[in-house]
Amino acid sequence: MADLSINFAGIKAPNPFWLASAPPTNSGYQIMKAFDAGWGGAVWKTMGVPVINVSSRYGGLNYRDTRMSGFNNIELISDRTLADNLREIEEVKKYFPHHAVIASLMVETRKEWEQIIRDVENAGADGIELNFGCPHGMCERGMGSAVGQEPEVLETIVGWVMAAAKIPVITKLTPNISNIEDPGLAAVKGGTSAISLINTIKSIMGIDLDTFAPYPVVDGKGTNGGYCGPAVKPIAMNMVRQLAQHPQISGTPISAIGGIETWRDVVEYILLGATSVQVCTSVMHYGFGIVREMERGLRRFMDERGYQTIYDFTGKALPNILEWKELNLSYKVVASINPDKCIGCQLCYIACEDGAHQAIGLSSDPTNRIPDIIEENCVGCNLCSLVCPVEACITMEKQPAKAAPVTWEELTEAGEIPNSFNDPRAGGNGHYVPEPAEALRKKG
Amino acid sequence: MAEYLRPQSEEEFQRNFKQKKPLMNTTEAFVESSRCLFCYDAPCIKACPTHIDIPLFIKQIHTGNTHGAAETIYDSNWMGNACGKVCPTQVLCEGACVLNHAHVKPIEIGRLQNYATRQAIDTGKVLYQKGPSNGKKVAVIGAGPSGISCACELSALGYDVTIFEANEQPSGLTVYGTAPYKITNEEALSEIEYLQNQLGFEVRYNAAISSAAQIQELESTYDAIFLGVGIGPTSTLGIKGEELAGVIGAVEFIRELRFRKYELQLPRRVIVLGGGNTAMDAASESARMGAEKVYLVYRRSKEDMGAYSFEYDLALSAGVQGIFHASPKEILESDGFVAGVEFVKTIQQDSRLVEVPDSEFVIECDLVIKATGQAKMGSFLGLIEGLSLNESRRIMVNHETYQTSNPRYFAGGDAVNGGAEVVNGAYEGKMAAQGIHHYLTH
Numbered sequence: 001m002a003d004l005s006i007n008f009a010g011i012k013a014p015n016p017f018w019l020a021s022a023p024p025t026n027s028g029y030q031i032m033k034a035f036d037a038g039w040g041g042a043v044w045k046t047m048g049v050p051v052i053n054v055s056s057r058y059g060g061l062n063y064r065d066t067r068m069s070g071f072n073n074i075e076l077i078s079d080r081t082l083a084d085n086l087r088e089i090e091e092v093k094k095y096f097p098h099h100a101v102i103a104s105l106m107v108e109t110r111k112e113w114e115q116i117i118r119d120v121e122n123a124g125a126d127g128i129e130l131n132f133g134c135p136h137g138m139c140e141r142g143m144g145s146a147v148g149q150e151p152e153v154l155e156t157i158v159g160w161v162m163a164a165a166k167i168p169v170i171t172k173l174t175p176n177i178s179n180i181e182d183p184g185l186a187a188v189k190g191g192t193s194a195i196s197l198i199n200t201i202k203s204i205m206g207i208d209l210d211t212f213a214p215y216p217v218v219d220g221k222g223t224n225g226g227y228c229g230p231a232v233k234p235i236a237m238n239m240v241r242q243l244a245q246h247p248q249i250s251g252t253p254i255s256a257i258g259g260i261e262t263w264r265d266v267v268e269y270i271l272l273g274a275t276s277v278q279v280c281t282s283v284m285h286y287g288f289g290i291v292r293e294m295e296r297g298l299r300r301f302m303d304e305r306g307y308q309t310i311y312d313f314t315g316k317a318l319p320n321i322l323e324w325k326e327l328n329l330s331y332k333v334v335a336s337i338n339p340d341k342c343i344g345c346q347l348c349y350i351a352c353e354d355g356a357h358q359a360i361g362l363s364s365d366p367t368n369r370i371p372d373i374i375e376e377n378c379v380g381c382n383l384c385s386l387v388c389p390v391e392a393c394i395t396m397e398k399q400p401a402k403a404a405p406v407t408w409e410e411l412t413e414a415g416e417i418p419n420s421f422n423d424p425r426a427g428g429n430g431h432y433v434p435e436p437a438e439a440l441r442k443k444g
Numbered sequence: 445m446a447e448y449l450r451p452q453s454e455e456e457f458q459r460n461f462k463q464k465k466p467l468m469n470t471t472e473a474f475v476e477s478s479r480c481l482f483c484y485d486a487p488c489i490k491a492c493p494t495h496i497d498i499p500l501f502i503k504q505i506h507t508g509n510t511h512g513a514a515e516t517i518y519d520s521n522w523m524g525n526a527c528g529k530v531c532p533t534q535v536l537c538e539g540a541c542v543l544n545h546a547h548v549k550p551i552e553i554g555r556l557q558n559y560a561t562r563q564a565i566d567t568g569k570v571l572y573q574k575g576p577s578n579g580k581k582v583a584v585i586g587a588g589p590s591g592i593s594c595a596c597e598l599s600a601l602g603y604d605v606t607i608f609e610a611n612e613q614p615s616g617l618t619v620y621g622t623a624p625y626k627i628t629n630e631e632a633l634s635e636i637e638y639l640q641n642q643l644g645f646e647v648r649y650n651a652a653i654s655s656a657a658q659i660q661e662l663e664s665t666y667d668a669i670f671l672g673v674g675i676g677p678t679s680t681l682g683i684k685g686e687e688l689a690g691v692i693g694a695v696e697f698i699r700e701l702r703f704r705k706y707e708l709q710l711p712r713r714v715i716v717l718g719g720g721n722t723a724m725d726a727a728s729e730s731a732r733m734g735a736e737k738v739y740l741v742y743r744r745s746k747e748d749m750g751a752y753s754f755e756y757d758l759a760l761s762a763g764v765q766g767i768f769h770a771s772p773k774e775i776l777e778s779d780g781f782v783a784g785v786e787f788v789k790t791i792q793q794d795s796r797l798v799e800v801p802d803s804e805f806v807i808e809c810d811l812v813i814k815a816t817g818q819a820k821m822g823s824f825l826g827l828i829e830g831l832s833l834n835e836s837r838r839i840m841v842n843h844e845t846y847q848t849s850n851p852r853y854f855a856g857g858d859a860v861n862g863g864a865e866v867v868n869g870a871y872e873g874k875m876a877a878q879g880i881h882h883y884l885t886h
Contacts, residue, residue, distance in 0.1 A: 064506070065478035343545035346484035369487065369542075389481050390546055 002302035003309050008276045009194035009253045010168040011127040013100035015040035017291050020257050020278035021104035028088030037288035041100030046077035046131045047085050048106040059205030059215040070231035071281045072203050076137045077106050086123040093124035106131040106143050114164045127167050133174035133199020135226050148174035151186035158190025168193040176202050180239040184249045196255035198236040200226025229281040233259030244273025263297020270310050271317035325408040333380035333396040335373045341393035344369030348384035356383045377432050447763035450734025457706040460732040461624040465529050468559045477506035480551050491540035494521035494871045514564035515571045522593040523870035525635040526618050528557030529627040531867050534754050565638040574644045575602030583666040585653050588616020589866045590857030591672030593873030599643035601881050610652035618866050620699045623725040656827045668880045671855035676819035685775025690782030694726040694815035711810030713737045715785050718815030719749035724759045726813045731762035738764045743771040784808040838862050845879030854880050
């Protein structure tokens with residue numbers, strides 16, 4: 001039976017499922033409830049000099065009938081006094097001595113950092129997370145992402161914290177930068193014990209078409225907020241793997257954050273090198289109870305594959321993530337439609353016809369709605385299989401290799417790549433493309 | 445024991461005739477519209493006799509452009525709301541939905557269509573206006589689906605249209621001949637009023653056209669005439685006892701029911717004769733009116749019935765009992781009233797239906813509803829010079845222009861197709877309007 005417990009940079013927890021610093025960790029009440037529901041750790045809602053929040057704070061991005069596929073907020077750090085938060089940290093640790101309680105902090109001066117670190121350590125926190133990510137409000141005051149976006153400042157503050165802290169320190173990074181490796185490296189140079197990412201992405205959630213105000217609306221106005229939820233997961237996963245693959249950063253434990261809702265999300269992040277995960281939006285949507293699906297799914301995944309601990313498969317996807325130039329250009333797949341499963345919606349046809357490579361045809365018999373793959377035109381782009389609404393109806397079939405594996409890098413070295421505008425070695429040469437005027441003849 | 449108690453009030457009547465396709469609420473419409481795949485060359489569009497761009501209007505509902513959705517619907521079908529409610533969508537658009545092939549519930553297209561059009565009607569949203577007058581006048585005979593559609597289309601094109609309707613209100617069989625659980629009188633009438641308010645055609649009620657003199661007057665006043673006259677009353681069976689009190693035609697029965705509602709008192713035992721959709725309606729309705737025993741008797745097999753199988757299933761679920769291979773011989777009498785029907789058993793021999801000798805049997809009843817077809821409006825149509833009818837006494841038309849053999853006359857709906865759905869009438873009326881427009885402008 002799998003052992004889900006972790007030791008994350010010295011912070012021990014019964015499992016890798018942590019609550020991210022956010023509204024679900026606003027109080028001891030919530031965190032006790034979460035631990036009772038099965039969460040292994042919680043990063044306390046960021047403490048500092050308490051703020052005053054606005055009313056109307058969150059915005060949702062719905063796709064079709066799916067609510068909150070994306071989510072944003074313009075809430076600031078804790079608006080509760082430090083004394084209240086410290087008292088509750090102490091109480092939570094009394095009830096749950098083996099769960100991880102991490103104090104998220106955000107202050108300005110070195111003196112404030114030293115003071116608040118001492119306070120949370122005295123309260124019994126197991127670790128500290130530095131909020132260098134908040135992209136709204138706090139950054140206007142020189143904190144949050146204003147720090148995360150300046151690697152030198154970040155490194156300096158991490159240095160102050162490391163000098164003062166006796167417990168492990170996690171540096172939380174903002175994604176609102178051009179290259180995540182810069183702040184990641186700065187955190188490591190500053191001596192951080194671990195890194196967590198991503199914080200939220202600067203965003204406008206939508207515009208009210210009657211009042212022209214952005215969501216969430218505060219008295220007819222709005223501001224950019226922090227974007228998160230399932231929609232940001234691909235962006236977060238790429239940033240996590242960038243750090244996990246970086247030779248100077250990869251030794252530092254990573255706590256992954258961004259769109260985690262199911263056990264699959266958790267496994268993916270672990271495969272990309274994370275050794276704890278932090279969750280917010282899905283808890284704000286469904287409550288603490290969702291952890292039971294994550295826990296059972298992760299356990300089954302590990303049991304079926306014989307993994308004893310999460311460290312047995314941490315980072316296993318990293319060797320498969322290369323640079324584009326290292327991919328095999330001789331590899332070829334072609335779409336295949338299973339006529340027994342096809343329901344005749346013809347979305348694959350029109351997607352390929354209008355959106356890709358004109359490699360799907362229709363039957364001349366109007367009663368037959370099952371499209372045909374024109375194999376010689378198919379570039380193996382996957383689009384048809386992505387739009388198909390039927391499970392496993394369109395599959396991408398590997399073709400026998402026509403040539404030995406070769407990469408762009410190798411072709412470049414061999415001087416075999418196209419190097420002029422009309423180079424005959426262009427990849428699309430010889431591939432069927434209809435004449436432009438065909439477009440109008442096909443009509444009706 | 446009957447499934448339904450005899451309704452004693454409007455409320456109880458509405459409960460027994462609960463709408464089969466109730467109006468969706470906003471959440472239902474949002475969730476349901478989210479499921480549409482937006483198929484290419486969508487089969488639902490092809491399955492709709494009026495070719496409504498269904499994926500488009502569903503997407504419009506989903507994106508909060510509900511009036512735009514109503515416009516998409518009305519652009520193709522002037523009876524958009526009535527069709528959303530009364531169309532046999534199971535065999536048309538919803539039957540063609542590709543989700544059926546994945547054993548996923550098809551999109552509820554009819555109810556979505558009803559949702560969009562009902563919102564436009566109830567808010568009086570102006571989507572159309574009468575076209576600039578071209579000085580030409582067209583008479584439309586009959587304010588049923590085909591006549592109303594023809595009038596709407598012509599008005600939008602700038603014609604002055606007058607509808608002559610024999611009854612005191614419009615809608616034809618949408619109200620007079622449709623089961624009350626498919627559409628309410630108010631719904632059907634409100635759509636026509638909504639269209640009339642925008643397009644401004646005139647309707648003259650209680651204005652039956654039946655004499656040669658009237659026809660002559662129409663011909664001298666109007667540039668073209670559309671015949672949307674429908675079909676006539678229930679035809680006779682030609683058996684003894686048909687004239688007895690307690691024998692009624694299905695169309696006449698449904699009409700009575702729709703206007704008298706709970707005040708129409710049905711006796712205990714009812715026999716419905718016939719195997720078409722009207723027979724199913726009459727049987728279902730009798731059961732819902734609280735009749736204790738309702739027999740649906742058809743002279744051929746269950747499979748031979750013209751009715752949709754889901755309509756038969758609906759009748760069964762209301763408590764109707766089906767009896768097949770029995771042909772009525774005589775309606776039996778007691779004190780001038782119906783007492784029962786004598787049937788003879790039949791069998792199919794090759795292609796012929798033959799009676800089984802000495803197989804007569806009697807089913808006692810208090811009411812006989814004949815749903816064995818409607819007579820054609822032959823005598824009236826005979827007054828129009830040069831108007832050709834086919835052997836079934838249907839008006840013969842060119843199926844692109846809906847022009848008859850008398851070039852000034854166009855026709856559509858039941859009088860042409862012999863009795864089909866509201867949606868067929870709506871389509872034919874619209875097409876005939878285009879035919880009239882072409883005729884008068886070329």
